[in-house]
Amino acid sequence: MKWSKAFIPTVKEDPSDAEVLSHKLMVRAGLMRKLAAGAYTYLPLGYRTLRKIEQIIRQEMDAAGAQELHMPVIQPGELWERSGRLKAYGPVLMNFTDRHGRRVVLGPTHEEVITTLVANNISSYKQLPLNLYQIQTKFRDEYRPRFGVLRTREFLMKDAYSFHLTLDDLKITYQKMYDAYCRIFDRCGLDYIVVEAESGPIGGESSHEFMVPTEAGEDTLVRCSCGYAANLERATAATPQKETKESPKDLREMHTPGATTIEELTKLLKVPAEKLIKTLVLLGDGKPLAALIRGDHELNEAKLAHAAGVANVEMADAQTIEKLTGAAVGFAGPVGLSKLPIITDKAVQGMANAATGANKTDYHLLGVNPGRDFALSSVADIRLAQPGDRCAKCGGELQFSKGIEIGHVFQLGTKYSQALGADVLDEKGKTQPLIMGCYGIGLNRIMAATIETGADEQGIIWPMNIAPFQVILVQLGQSDQVLTTAQKLYEDLTARGCEVLWDDRSARPGVKFNDADLIGIPLRITIGEKALANGNVELKPRTEKQPQLLEPSRAVEATAKIIQSELKAFNI
RNA sequence: CGGAGCGUAGCUCAGCUUGGCUAGAGCGCUGCGUUCGGGACGCAGAGGUCGGAGGUUCAAAUCCUCUCGCUCCGACCA
The missing domain is CATH 3.90.960.10 (YbaK/aminoacyl-tRNA synthetase-associated domain)
Structure with missing residues (x-):
């Protein structure tokens, strides 16, 4: 892709309405633009990354035995009355009345729809377990959208739902999904931790959240050096020692x-x-x-x-x-x-x-x-843990920090299957409510969390796996020699399957270097007269200071090799 | 929904307190020229319902009322 033909509107100054780093950089690097509070357009560069994240998730979900399907965004309000969540979600539910006077809900999640689907089409334990997922835009009328793309009214979510006859069977799938989540976040290059969580209005018994620790997050994590980790809603602290024997006084x-x-x-x-x-x-x-x-x-x-x-x-x-x-x-x-x-x-x-x-x-x-x-x-125990509290497990001091929730897995139990009549017959011919699990990932948050935790003063630093392009060719000047070398490099790299962004603009070098750093492409090849005088081009990873001088053909080799090995490293 | 702040060019902002000439700057954009290895420079340009409506006034970006939008804090929340 030639930059001169691409729609990559970078800007020098931080947008005035952005507070957190990821928001600022996503706008400045030309990844997205805001339409309204909590609603963003993903521009070509940003969308490429989002699609790569999607692809990683698809691969891991499929590998974990889940099957992809696609459910409607519009859902009958009546379904939500039956599950009892019309009230529970309250004003967060976006809804409207259609021309026939029926209430229509824009899906904030899909337990109701999937449970109904399965209730109508699965009737025997022999068809279980079943694990279904989709990647789709969700709608939530948040009280306060904020932090750029971290809390929005419209966002991309991977949601999966599993169905089981027994709790033990659910636990097997739960563990598989948990492991798949770890692989997904590893492949996206994220540093994350897993915490015990409260399940909120989704409902259910056991639940874990995948969190990326960073100041920009709005969730509070409580951790101990012994390995205990929970979100604030769930965290348990040790009960303070009984007070010294003060003799009871009179009232x-x-x-x-x-x-x-x-x-x-x-x-x-x-x-x-x-x-x-x-x-x-x-x-x-x-x-x-x-x-x-x-x-x-x-x-x-x-x-x-x-x-x-x-x-x-x-x-x-x-x-x-x-x-x-x-x-x-x-x-x-x-x-x-x-x-x-x-x-x-x-x-x-x-x-x-x-x-x-x-x-x-x-x-x-x-x-x-x-x-x-x-x-x-x-x-x-009905109190919040607070700084200074001791760990209930080991007595160590609890540490508090902020984090971004990127994924959440739940053991739901029978909450929805009972409300919506999703039963199967077991081996004895007896009717049993389905036992469910559900599993969510916020794709936009993965993107923002990567930027939040991996940027420097110059801009974004993408991991190879989800970078919009793998290598950027920075062509300095428009001389014949530079042009033909750049053209050749572009063709050779593309032929080797590398994703190349070719900055062919007539801008000055400083502008190009700064833009290249800002949008965070992992590898940069600079083609300029200086090095070309000795028959060389310069290869430089985004994270390095000094470039390496190489003949063009060797630069192609080296680039392809680095990309290969980094992709492989992510493919745990 | 409670509290605070902001809305002027594509972007970042000044001007508003104390009403008054043709509404400004920097960046970006167009043309020409000089430049060209870490955000160059000169000249010439394009670009504005001053968020919207109403009011006060001889006169409103500026004062008043209402309204819409956006941001932050709180409350709430995968």
């Missing part, structure tokens, strides 16, 4: 006018936050419940929902709280709070002589002792 009421926050209380009572018990009033699937958390800890709603056995929890509004506690917001406490179930965090259990709200406006209780002053009917 005492204290006037604390207007002190409704932990911060105000610590000042007023002159005790540290870890001596306070926060009493949070929430609604679990609409029913009130209270959660007790140590003053310096944060509630993890997902864990609480799990512990309470509900699908969804939200903070109760002020009116509800006042009605239930008999006090203004900020003065709730567990003592005498009999109207609603109380779930106590593990860290609260061992506290002694704590302070809590008195369920009386402008009053707090001191000397509160769990177990003595209120019942510990339900104790669970």
Whole structure:
């Protein structure tokens, strides 16, 4: 491809609306342009990389025994009512009403469609396991699209779904897919880690996320040197040591006018936050419940929902709280709070002589002792891990960092098959709900994560496997000798199967070198009069400072060899 | 959805506080010339509903109201 004929609009300055590195570089290198918030056009160069990522995924999915199919983007709203996810997804679901007044959903994912498909076409355990995937544009009306292509309203996703008679069989496929994911991300040249994850509205039991650690990520990773790794929603920290044997004091009421926050209380009572018990009033699937958390800890709603056995929890509004506690917001406490179930965090259990709200406006209780002053009917880990916490497995200090989620695998169980009636007959002729797994990869995120973690001041550095072109010919000047050499190199490299971008523009050398670095092609061959005077051209990898001088025919050999060996290295 | 900020040439921005000549700069683009190994230079040009609507005024990019879009923080979320 000759650059002069290609549509590669590079720009010198960072776009004003870009914040993260990958976003800036993708625009500057002419990979993409924004149409609207969370919607991007992939230009030819960017699309080449995206297609290469797609190809790698296809190969690995096929090798793992999955079969590719293609489902519709538009889906009947009725399907989503049946699965119960119309509500669960809420406003994130893009939908419209068609001319007949039917609600149509733009697919944010395809569990409903695939489960219906399989329900209608699979009826025997003999047809299992079945593993199906597609690569398709997904739609989500995100509250806040951001970070360039990392969170968009429209994105490319590989989604796979597997169907099984037994949990053991699911686990076999789950492991195969897990391994395939590792190969995919390895081949894309990414440094990633795998963490235990919460499954969110997809639902299900076990789940792992594939994360690329980088500051630009919006997920928080919690890791320990012992190998423990989880995302923040899932992470468990060790329960703090039981407090030294402080002898229990008597309950005492204290006037604390207007002190409704932990911060105000610590000042007023002159005790540290870890001596306070926060009493949070929430609604679990609409029913009130209270959660007790140590003053310096944060509630993890997902864990609480799990512990309470509900699908969804939200903070109760002020009116509800006042009605239930008999006090203004900020003065709730567990003592005498009999109207609603109380779930106590593990860290609260061992506290002694704590302070809590008195369920009386402008009053707090001191000397509160769990177990003595209120019942510990339900104790669970319901807090977020936080910096300074210890690992629950080895006691080491937990490390917090940011990451980009590029893939996610779930053991779904029977959530969708039961809702949508996907059954098969087992060997005894008995009806069984299908057990499902599902597996997703964000292709655009792979691209962005590669740039995010692999760029330098000059621009992008593509791994050979997903580079839009493998080698760039930088032709300096337009003299006959330079031109014929470049032409010959282009033909010879192409004949050897190399993907060549030929910068034949009449721009000055500096412009070409800077553009070549910016778009990050792994190998560069410079054809200029200087080296040609000695019959040479220059070969330089993107990551090296100094070029190597070679005769053109040798440069072709060397280039082809480097490409070969790098592609092979990625083909684990 | 709560908070903050921004919208002027293809891009990055100045001008707005204190209303007033023909609305500017750099980059990019077109033509000509000189250059040519890490983002050259000269000359000549093209390119603008100042996001949109309404209002105040003799006069609005500038002041007021409404509205749309975009970005960031929060909340939410594969």
